[in-house]
Amino acid sequence: MMTLTGKLISIQALKQQALRFWMMLHNSEMVVPQVENFKPEVKRLFGDMRRKVTWEKAFAHFYVQWLMACVGDGDLFFKLMDPERWPDWQKELKFLILEALLAHKDSREMLPNSYRYLRKTNREDLANGFLALARQSRGGAQAAPLLASAGTR
Known part of the structure; x- marks a missing residue:
């Protein structure tokens, strides 16, 4: 394999x-x-x-x-979920990481809350890397409603 x-x-x-x-x-x-x-x-x-x-x-x-x-704050959460900040080998695992995140029992609450916090503080650009990853993936369909509830574009 x-x-x-x-x-x-x-x-x-x-x-x-x-x-x-x-x-x-x-x-x-x-x-x-x-x-x-x-x-x-x-x-x-x-x-x-x-x-x-x-x-x-x-x-x-x-x-x-x-x-x-x-990780409890939106800033750090989205920084750590931005593939552009990862080493090359970890970037290759980005979809596995996203799948694991979406399967986590707390992601349904964490993702929208973290993104709302960034919007409220005018720092939603910190989530750009994660949002791009979600849009590229098969699991993005799962992430979209979570993030839409937080007001992503």
């Missing part, structure tokens, strides 16, 4: 990035992460850990879980 990141990042480096966000997520929940639980969780959620595509999905998932658990 073809991977999204190709040769932009090795499977080992991708595993490290997934682990990094998994650990940050657990730290944010005031839980001491037990590294021995990381691989079983990845296997349970995404399957064959020998495949790079598994680690791409794991990274996207843990990045979004951390983002939703830790």
Whole structure:
């Protein structure tokens, strides 16, 4: 199976990035992460850990879980969801990241609220990268109503 990141990042480096966000997520929940639980969780959620595509999905998932658990303001949220700010390898995962975000139970509330906040403070341009991503994706149809409720154009 073809991977999204190709040769932009090795499977080992991708595993490290997934682990990094998994650990940050657990730290944010005031839980001491037990590294021995990381691989079983990845296997349970995404399957064959020998495949790079598994680690791409794991990274996207843990990045979004951390983002939703830790980022409470619209400025930072949309900065962290702007693919133009990401390294090249992460840009290749943009649609996986968007899918993981839209699947998150809190996204229906977070997206419109964050965007409304930016509009209220005349900084909606901070959301441009995310909005462009949503428009490009298959999942954009899912994001559109959420953002429309916040008054996006």
